[in-house]
Amino acid sequence: ARARFPSAVVASSESGDVMKVKTLQVLWHEKKPVLSVDFDPATGLLASCGTDKEIKLWRVGEDAEGNPDVTHEETLTAHTKTVNCVRFSPGGDALASGGDAGEVIVWRRPGDKTKSHVNQHGDPTSWKTSAVLRGHSDDVQDLAWAPGGIGVVTGSVDNECIVWDVLKAKGALRLQGHAHYVQGVAWDPFGEYVVSQSGDRTVRVFASRGMGATHAMLSARWCKHVSCQKVLKSTEEILDPKAADPNAAHEKATDETQKPQRAPLFHDDTLQSFFRRPNWSPCGSFLAVPAGVFKEHAGAETQHATYLYARDKFHRPALRLPGIAPAVCVKFSPVFYDLRGPGGRPTTPQKDKETALTALAAANVTATDTETVAVETTADAGVLVGDLKKSDTEKNQPLFDLPFRVLFAVCTVDTVAVYDSSSDQPIAFVGGLHYAAITDAAWSPCGKTLVISSSDGYCSVMQFTEGEIGVAMDPAKLPAHLRKLTPAARALAAKEAAVAAEVKAKAAAEEAVAKAKAKAEVKSAEAEANKTGAEAAAATETDAEATRIGAATEAEPPAPKRVAPEPVVAVGEGAASAMVSFECRDQKRVAPTEVNEGETHPAKVPKRVAPTAM
Numbered sequence: 001a002r003a004r005f006p007s008a009v010v011a012s013s014e015s016g017d018v019m020k021v022k023t024l025q026v027l028w029h030e031k032k033p034v035l036s037v038d039f040d041p042a043t044g045l046l047a048s049c050g051t052d053k054e055i056k057l058w059r060v061g062e063d064a065e066g067n068p069d070v071t072h073e074e075t076l077t078a079h080t081k082t083v084n085c086v087r088f089s090p091g092g093d094a095l096a097s098g099g100d101a102g103e104v105i106v107w108r109r110p111g112d113k114t115k116s117h118v119n120q121h122g123d124p125t126s127w128k129t130s131a132v133l134r135g136h137s138d139d140v141q142d143l144a145w146a147p148g149g150i151g152v153v154t155g156s157v158d159n160e161c162i163v164w165d166v167l168k169a170k171g172a173l174r175l176q177g178h179a180h181y182v183q184g185v186a187w188d189p190f191g192e193y194v195v196s197q198s199g200d201r202t203v204r205v206f207a208s209r210g211m212g213a214t215h216a217m218l219s220a221r222w223c224k225h226v227s228c229q230k231v232l233k234s235t236e237e238i239l240d241p242k243a244a245d246p247n248a249a250h251e252k253a254t255d256e257t258q259k260p261q262r263a264p265l266f267h268d269d270t271l272q273s274f275f276r277r278p279n280w281s282p283c284g285s286f287l288a289v290p291a292g293v294f295k296e297h298a299g300a301e302t303q304h305a306t307y308l309y310a311r312d313k314f315h316r317p318a319l320r321l322p323g324i325a326p327a328v329c330v331k332f333s334p335v336f337y338d339l340r341g342p343g344g345r346p347t348t349p350q351k352d353k354e355t356a357l358t359a360l361a362a363a364n365v366t367a368t369d370t371e372t373v374a375v376e377t378t379a380d381a382g383v384l385v386g387d388l389k390k391s392d393t394e395k396n397q398p399l400f401d402l403p404f405r406v407l408f409a410v411c412t413v414d415t416v417a418v419y420d421s422s423s424d425q426p427i428a429f430v431g432g433l434h435y436a437a438i439t440d441a442a443w444s445p446c447g448k449t450l451v452i453s454s455s456d457g458y459c460s461v462m463q464f465t466e467g468e469i470g471v472a473m474d475p476a477k478l479p480a481h482l483r484k485l486t487p488a489a490r491a492l493a494a495k496e497a498a499v500a501a502e503v504k505a506k507a508a509a510e511e512a513v514a515k516a517k518a519k520a521e522v523k524s525a526e527a528e529a530n531k532t533g534a535e536a537a538a539a540t541e542t543d544a545e546a547t548r549i550g551a552a553t554e555a556e557p558p559a560p561k562r563v564a565p566e567p568v569v570a571v572g573e574g575a576a577s578a579m580v581s582f583e584c585r586d587q588k589r590v591a592p593t594e595v596n597e598g599e600t601h602p603a604k605v606p607k608r609v610a611p612t613a614m
Helices: 210-214 220-224 246-253 353-362 367-372 487-555 572-583
Strands: 009-011 020-024 034-039 046-050 054-062 068-077 083-088 094-099 103-108 128-134 140-145 151-156 161-165 170-175 182-187 193-198 203-208 226-232 234-236 262-264 286-294 303-310 319-323 327-332 375-377 382-384 407-412 415-420 428-431 438-443 449-454 459-463
Touching: 020 068, 034 449, 046 083, 046 094, 054 083, 068 459, 094 140, 103 140, 103 151, 151 182, 151 193, 161 193, 170 226, 193 286, 203 210, 210 220, 220 226, 286 319, 286 407, 303 327, 319 407, 319 415, 327 438, 407 438, 407 449, 415 438, 415 449, 428 459
Parallel strands: 034 083, 034 438, 083 140, 140 182
Antiparallel strands: 009 428, 020 459, 034 046, 046 054, 054 068, 083 094, 094 103, 103 128, 140 151, 151 161, 161 170, 182 193, 193 203, 203 226, 234 262, 286 303, 286 327, 303 319, 327 407, 375 382, 407 415, 415 428, 438 449, 449 459
């Protein structure tokens, strides 16, 4: 049976083409919650992950009727628990995923295309595990890549962030200070700021300052000087205008002995979402932070909001965007768009104000929300806009002084609003897409497709036309420092870096082979020389020994010959007298020769000479 989905409330432009929105009825992750999605800037593949422990790659296209559709390409299996976040590197050459096991897996396409790789199901895949980063003691909730893909920052349930050196596959430093789960992280496209958002109602902005700012990112000196530069948590509370004596209340609040009351900027940990995912604009000009709250004054009701902070100006928000539900993530399109001319803002065709209000009622918007999200109508058309009333002239004024426009989607638990930097009013709005909370969103590299994931196990696709979002700016018109930040430029840079790395690795391998060969030749020559030297030394030693023996033989005097004794023989009557004579004889011996110290050859011990018979 096909799944039934809630009826969506859609508002978009009045161009000839109509924005297409469709919740795709495919088994993304076995009907289990889909927790994150992201597009590959190089190939346009869509990656998704969820509680089924797998990462799936999809090709986003259109069906025969021209409606959004997806085709499954690959499945990556290595995680042992739920996968909470998946992100492609800026150049698309790597993929990082983090989940409930507390580990981060880095995937890469192998350089050798001839070798086949398979997943745990036995299916072929073009990606393989490159590194496994372990350091968190609990679930990884979110992650973000550093510019150039050299590092990753992760946020975890252990209340900490870790900055990883992906090339060395090890942690570079820990970012601490949060008192609750870290539910979102973002890395400045220029590498200066790292931002983390937590359930403790704070956003921390980290940067390397002092001597570290002049050193390469992730170097030891850079890491040593990283510190928290600003904590975004509260603003001065606005006094209730209905107070009995506003002046007295103001004097009391500004008294030197009492600090003025502060109002929190963000939701507490009761927010019904696992994620609070901030995002930087592709130009790095401002930071968008979800899960905001706002009170017009101390006695007013709390409203939902998304805050935008200008770069280097974190003391107060530059813009507040109201919402009808808590915002859980913000996602910028990677494309830069041309500025619109006067009157170029798109509007949504509506028959009348009553029709728009009926649509809002279908999305279960309360009366209070209707005041916040009002409907302005003209003679021909109306548009769903926010609560900030402005004249037509004010609406045409850009919010930020930029030579281009950027688009971003603000996703609440049940709505999606698309804004551009030229106005504080959405250019598109969709509500009631899913039965469960929205978890993440991703823009395609061309900037015309937006994919939204949900805990109900399905994803929705929004497709725009140039009449609705405008024309992409020619990269040649961009400032020089921004041309390298376009998806095509990042993918090309990653490809060139991969080619350069391959050439370097090949050269290093050839050099290693040459060194090994040279070392072997030197060793062989030394062995041959040692062998020849040993033989020559042996021959010389033999000759020397022979010479020594010969010299010793010539120098040694001849040994004295033994003189046979002359026995005394007597027989008969003369035997007795012979015996007496023999006992009285003088024994003659040869005296030993004296040995002199200066002689080369010592004299031998003289041999005994038998005595001569008398």
